[in-house]
Amino acid sequence: MSSLPVEVLLGIYLGLLTGIVPAFVAGALGFLVRYVTGVTLPGFGVVVLALAIASINGGLLILADDAIINSPRLLMAVLVVLMLALYAHSQGDKLGAELPRRVSFTSFRKRTLSADVVEFVGTVGQVTVRPGGEVRDMEGYPPLPQTLRTTIRDGSWRLPADLPLSELEVRLEERLRTDHDLADVSATIDEQGRATIAAAPPSSGLSRRVPEGRRAVSIDALVPTGLSRSDAVRIVTADGTVSGTVLSARGSGDDSPGDLESRLEPETATDGGVDDDAVPAVTPSTATTAGGEGRVTVAVSRRDARTLLSADRGRIVVQSRGTSHEFEALSLLGRTGQTVRRVTVGADPPATRPDEYDDVTILAVRRQSAEEENRRRGWVFAPGIERRLEAGDDVFVAGSESALDRFVEETR
Template sequence: MTLPVEILLGLYLGLLTGIVPAFVAGALGFLVRYVTGVTLPGFGVVVLALSIASIQGGLLGLVEPDIAQSPRLLVAVLVVLMLALYAHNQGDKLGAELPRRLSLSQLRHRTLSADVIEFVGTVGQVTIRPTGEISDVEGYPPLPSDLRATLRTDSWRLPADLPLSELERRLEERLRTEHDLADVAVSIDEQARASIAAAPPAGGLSRRVPDGKRAVSIGTLVPTGLARGDEVTVRTAKRSIAGAILSVRTEIDDERGAETAETVSDRTEPAVPDGGEDESVPPSSGGSAVASAGGVGRVTLAIDRENVKPLLEAETPRLVVRSRSTNRDFEAFALVKRAGYAIRRVTVGSTAASDEPLSSADVTVIAIRRQESETDDRRHGWLFAPDSASTLEPGDELFVAGPEGVTDAVAEAVGR
């Protein structure tokens, strides 16, 4: 035969007999590097590959006098050796890069993919959207259709510098607070897609009554704008009783609810579930935190148990809404801003020195939120007003106060 034909036959025989030696060389190189951390010598790979190829060639009937004396055998041996050495190199590389320890803590601290993070200035944010249908929680009634549709079309913006476990916890708290859910479970992937399972509110009124209080409903003249959570004083002929509004409903609110229900029923055909209630009719404002239109109506208050009987015996109770003043937290932030200072949250980067002390003449560290670590035996959680001897660890969250330019410099230095 001519030389080109011999070369083609040699390539064919080398690929045919080189698959098994290459697989064995790659697997052996991976195991040796992963278990011992040592690279298998190339000479051993060559000897092993030739031995396996000769045995396989004998079994396939390829070792014949005319083949052994032809150039195709040399080409086949070269192909077998190249395949074995390449497979060994890839297996050795995989054994070196594959992590030897994968703990639950590392899985819990997974982070978002970089392509879903949006930067507003120097702060990264992410928009989390639900994926698929909103599931029900086993052991609870199914979600109402309107609440399920609201959750399915909603989106939430959260800080992007948090692990997925913390993002899931914050979104669960947010959903539980905004929609008063009895239970909720959230799972977020690296692409900021959330799988949500939720349970509808249960025991609405009883859950809002504080410990040691009693819920009492009275008929009276309701001030315009009164809503759930307002603090009021009920004045009777003999005494004044303090309480908090749990729910409010007036005649005007009922008329508005009827008009809304009629409008909805005109636009869509109502679907009556097995329970016999029309879910297309929205609840009136009496059971929500929507401000009342005022007028004659009924309110439900949370009061002390010793005031229940005097309030029920009152003939003409009158409501007086008490001022809740200014939130002290906002007052504190306003004073800090008025003095020309800013409060920043800074996450310590991976290259920050672990023994770097917290000492600066212009910046004050208000608190440190330390994440749980397997290699750090220090207590994790919040550390308020840390002293100058405290040190930083990668992943710590600092809340610093100082001039805006200085806090920006500190954020840039520590966050690297």
């Protein structure tokens, strides 16, 4: 008979050999019972089941060697089998309790970013998303130009970090589609903020920016410095003056070294314009011309298009867009130390007429009382002294901060 340490090792080996199947059955059964019924399978039942299954495997070994019955290794093997079965049962029961009973594909998409990549600006979490590799082409579309592919590959985008990855992917696709005017784009973001991007180049250039009912016409002219897309211009020709909106422009100053980024979008090549591959793409919102002799493409009506087509050259006059008078008024009030605030009149205002409030000017009033239900509802600007303030009225008032604070306290 072998020594005790050898018998213990042989018992452990025998228990591992015969306890794999009972442990698997105990774990699976514990998981199914807890997941389906919500009840934990009793440990005594697990012990009986494990011993029953292990006896089948162990019986074959006993037939091969009768000395196993009278040796300590049998007791050690039984202990190992029971330990494996109980451990597997506890893990299966734990998994059955934690696994959600209603699983949908939406729950799998609600993955969030790893906490390691979140940057906090104050109390707001943000993440910087960068491409995780080369920008792939989309099937069914032409390949991306190399300059545009490099621009997207080297770019980065800051997005809110409290959104699931599926929403971040949608926002990144919208950002790419807007910034680069892509025909189609698909983006996938992992937990580390790395994006896998597939994009298609713009399917059209100039035709997409021409408003409905308008025509795009190019004409040679002296291009003003700083001319940008969407500027309102007048083109003076020998046959008349035409008003239009700039779609693209290119001057002689754009050809000088260092001014390539000042050029408007080169994809708007029209009868004599530049080729798309000759110049890099530029962000449309900041592109301006460097001035000089060149060509301008404008959107005009059909009748005015004939006038430009019959002219060999024109003179560009840029029209002013004007300034918002509302912002001018607020700016003037700010210079005098006054601000504007919207206030709702309380139930019992101490004064009833607009001229009875000191240091406060009432700019507009909107009546909320029931007696004017049949009248026209809306704001009344510069109300007269005969229009009394009533409970529930919305008013816009102007004055100093201290005067407005007193007005708010009085009208509560």
